[in-house]
Amino acid sequence: MMTTHLSPWRQRTFLLTFLVLIAVLAACGGTQTAEQPTNPETAPESEPATDAPTEQETSPEEAVAPTDAQDATIQIAVVAGAMQDTMQTLADTFEAENPGINVEIIQEPEGGAFEALIAAGNQPDIITGSFGYMPAKYASLDALIPLEDLKGAQELFARLDERTVQQDLGHNYYVPLGVDITMMIYNKGLFEEAGLDPENPPQTFEAFLNAAEKIQALPAREDGTKVYGTVFWNDALSWGGWYWNMLQPIYLNANQGECDLLNQLGTDIVFDDSACTMDEFFAFTIAAQQYAPPTMEQDFFSRSIGMWPQYGYSWKPNLETAKDTPMVIGEDVGIAPVPVPSEGDTSYTTLGGRPLMIMKTTPERQERAWQFVQFLMEDEHNLQFIQELGYLPAITSLQANPYFAEPARKPFVDALEHAVYPQAMANFDSAANALLQVYQEAVVEGKMEPEAAVTAAAERARAALE
Numbered sequence: 134m135m136t137t138h139l140s141p142w143r144q145r146t147f148l149l150t151f152l153v154l155i156a157v158l159a160a161c162g163g164t165q166t167a168e169q170p171t172n173p174e175t176a177p178e179s180e181p182a183t184d185a186p187t188e189q190e191t192s193p194e195e196a197v198a199p200t201d202a203q204d205a206t207i208q209i210a211v212v213a214g215a216m217q218d219t220m221q222t223l224a225d226t227f228e229a230e231n232p233g234i235n236v237e238i239i240q241e242p243e244g245g246a247f248e249a250l251i252a253a254g255n256q257p258d259i260i261t262g263s264f265g266y267m268p269a270k271y272a273s274l275d276a277l278i279p280l281e282d283l284k285g286a287q288e289l290f291a292r293l294d295e296r297t298v299q300q301d302l303g304h305n306y307y308v309p310l311g312v313d314i315t316m317m318i319y320n321k322g323l324f325e326e327a328g329l330d331p332e333n334p335p336q337t338f339e340a341f342l343n344a345a346e347k348i349q350a351l352p353a354r355e356d357g358t359k360v361y362g363t364v365f366w367n368d369a370l371s372w373g374g375w376y377w378n379m380l381q382p383i384y385l386n387a388n389q390g391e392c393d394l395l396n397q398l399g400t401d402i403v404f405d406d407s408a409c410t411m412d413e414f415f416a417f418t419i420a421a422q423q424y425a426p427p428t429m430e431q432d433f434f435s436r437s438i439g440m441w442p443q444y445g446y447s448w449k450p451n452l453e454t455a456k457d458t459p460m461v462i463g464e465d466v467g468i469a470p471v472p473v474p475s476e477g478d479t480s481y482t483t484l485g486g487r488p489l490m491i492m493k494t495t496p497e498r499q500e501r502a503w504q505f506v507q508f509l510m511e512d513e514h515n516l517q518f519i520q521e522l523g524y525l526p527a528i529t530s531l532q533a534n535p536y537f538a539e540p541a542r543k544p545f546v547d548a549l550e551h552a553v554y555p556q557a558m559a560n561f562d563s564a565a566n567a568l569l570q571v572y573q574e575a576v577v578e579g580k581m582e583p584e585a586a587v588t589a590a591a592e593r594a595r596a597a598l599e
Contacts, residue, residue: 205233205234205235205501206234206235206236206237206501207234207235207236207237207258207259207498207501207502207504207505208236208237208238208239208257208258208259209224209236209237209238209239209257209258209259209260209261209502209505210239210240210241210242210247210257210259210260210261211238211239211240211241211261212240212241212261213240213241215450215521215522216261216522217238217240219517219518219521219522220238220518221238222517223508223509223514223517223518224236224238226514227505227508230508231504234501234504236505239257241260241261247260247271247276247492248274251274251276251492256276256492256493256494257492258491258492258494258498258499258501258502258505259489259490259491259492259502259505259506260489260490260492261310261487261488261489261490262307262487262488262490263375263485263486263487263488264309264378264484264485264486264487264488264554264555265374265375265378265485265554265555265556265557265561266374266555266556266557266558266559266561266562267488267490268299268301268306268307268488268490268557269301269302269306269557269558269559269561270559270562271306271490271492272301272302272304272306272559273301273302273559274559275493276492276493277306277307277490277491277492277493278306278491278492278493278499279304279305279306280304280305280306280307280308280491280503281304281305283503284503285507286305289308289507289510290305290308292510292528292529292530293308293309293527293528293529294309294312294526294527294528294529294532294549296484296549296552296554297309297312297484297486297527297554298527299554299557301557306490307488307489307490308488308489308506308510309486309487309488309489309527310486310487310488310489310509310510310515310518310524310527311447311486311487311515311518311519311522311524311525311526311527312484312485312486312524312525312526312527312549313445313446313447313485313486313487313524313525314445314446314482314483314484314485314525314545314548314549314552315378315379315382315442315443315444315445315471315482315483315485316442316444316446316468316469316470316471316482316544316545316548317334317440317441317442317443317444317468317469317470317471317472318433318440318441318444318462318466318467318468318469319331319334319439319440319441319466319467319468319469320433320436320438320439320440320465320466321464321465321466321467322436322465323348323351323360323438323439324344324348324439324467326351327344327347327348327350327351327439328347329344329347329348331467332467334440334467334469335440335469335472336469336470336472336473336476337472337473337474337475337476337478338417338472338473338474340472341363341421341440341442341472342417342420342421342424344362344439344440345362345363345421345424345425345439345440346362346424347362348360348361348362348424348439348440349361349362349424349439354436354437358431358435358437359426359431359437360437360438360439361424361425361426361431361437361438361439362421362424362425362438362439362440363421363424363425363438363439363440363441363442364425364426364429364431364432364433364438364441365380365418365421365422365425365429365443365576366379366429366443367427367428367429367573367577368428368429368430369429370569370570370572370573370577371566371569373562373563373565373566373569374555374561374562374565374566376565376569377394377565377568377569378483378485378555379443379445379483380418380443380572381483381553381555382442382471382480382481382482382483383414383417383418383442383471384404384409384411384414385481385482385483385553386471386472386473386474386478386479386480386481387409387410387411387413387414387417387474388408388409388410388411388413389478389479389481390479390481390551390553391408391409392404392406392408392409392410393556394556394561394564394565394568394594395556395558395560395561395564395598399556399558399559399560399561399598400598401595401598402564402591402594402595402598404568404587404590404591404594405587405588405590405591411587411590412583412584412586412587413474413583415572415575415576415581415583415586415587416583418572418576419575419576419579419583419586422576422577422579424439427577432451433451434451434452434454434455434456434460435455435456436455436456436457436460442471442472444468445485446523446524446525446542446545447522447523447524448523449523450523452466461541462540462541463540463541468541468544468545470482470548479551480548480551481551481552481553482548482551482552482553483552483553483555484549484552484553484554484555485555486524486525486527487524489506489509489510491503491506510528512528512530512531515528515531516531516534516536519531520536525537525542525545525546525549532546560597560598563594563597563598564594564597564598566597567590567593567594567596567597568590568593568594570593571586571589571590571593572586572590574586574589575589
């Protein structure tokens with residue numbers, strides 16, 4: 134029987150269960166003052182290994198925000214793990230350059246849901262969220278400040294790749310700290326063992342399924358581990374819009390970038406239009422799931438998975454902690470665009486990343502927060518952040534840095550040409566959650582045909598938008 138270490142995804146599942154239990158016990162004791170969110174709004178999109186949540190000394194609801202009566206303190210919420218370490222190093226530099234200002238780094242609430250903190254008046258000064266609906270959501274709650282009129286803002290935005298900057302409700306509510314995109318990685322050794330060309334990865338849906346079938350036919354490993362053709366992060370299906378962004382490249386490829394999930398006003402879905410070919414999305418994922426384990430407990434980094442079409446650039450630390458020895462892109466790992474329906478089709482990807490957002494507090498706190506945001510977006514400091522944590526640059530001058538021209542990184546930079554920014558709507562997550570519920574039933578559980586899945590997803594998503 135295979136003996137495995139506790140993977141980052143299992144760590145996250147264990148911790149989430151623990152936190153939910155603590156919240157239930159606290160509620161039973163009658164001491165809870167703010168309701169704990171029950172559904173993660175977003176998940177750490179970029180550090181599943183190095184930023185696995187760790188046990189907090191205080192719950193998010195108990196975290197106390199700085200006040201103007203205290204020493205000048207900037208409180209920034211980040212993803213647990215490596216991001217905390219990198220941000221602390223940057224904070225130390227900032228404090229040395231700005232005597233009298235203290236930067237306090239806290240762990241974001243599980244799932245990135247800040248509503249309880251906002252309701253309690255304990256919101257941090259800065260949050261590092263996820264691209265897409267998150268800035269729109271908190272802007273619609275009047276919890277963020279617009280940035281475009283702040284001193285130096287126009288000069289900062291002029292330095293950024295315009296693809297990484299989107300307005301919500303007519304304002305700029307975030308600055309892109311780092312960018313991430315999704316591509317496919319594959320195990321070259323398993324390709325060779327299955328008689329496939331490791332230098333010629335599958336480009337189409339059909340070729341992907343054929344390769345997955347051949348890889349899955351390989352014998353179990355010496356320790357008894359079953360080999361699978363592919364894998365999907367089905368554990369994350371309850372994470373709504375964030376996880377949909379990992380599936381979105383398949384949907385975009387199916388309709389060649391012609392359709393989003395919602396219309397431009399966010400008042401209705403569009404994915405049930407025949408031109409959006411959502412049925413083809415379901416047909417492919419249903420077929421692919423036959424060659425995948427039910428969850429990510431057995432992941433690509435176990436060296437027993439042939440292909441993973443959901444790999445983010447920022448997940449390089451997972452390669453370094455792979456089973457037995459580190460996996461290296463270009464050596465035992467290949468990288469390729471997410472497959473498309475037919476040869477010659479364009480392969481799209483989702484533009485993910487970490488937006489810096491300043492929460493509404495007091496003018497004094499907001500001014501200090503903006504000072505720290507500007508510091509983090511200086512070339513030297515931003516390069517340190519994205520190099521240490523594995524992000525792509527939103528600052529155009531850094532995109533030409535020789536570091537990003539290396540073979541293991543350049544394909545990701547090149548893929549930015551066809552990267553699609555997630556729909557930035559406050560209600561996007563509701564529709565995505567409804568769609569993913571049907572995905573669970575149709576793809577993971579095998580209870581629906583593609584056409585029925587489209588119909589069911591449309592009905593539930595429309596109900597969620599009402």
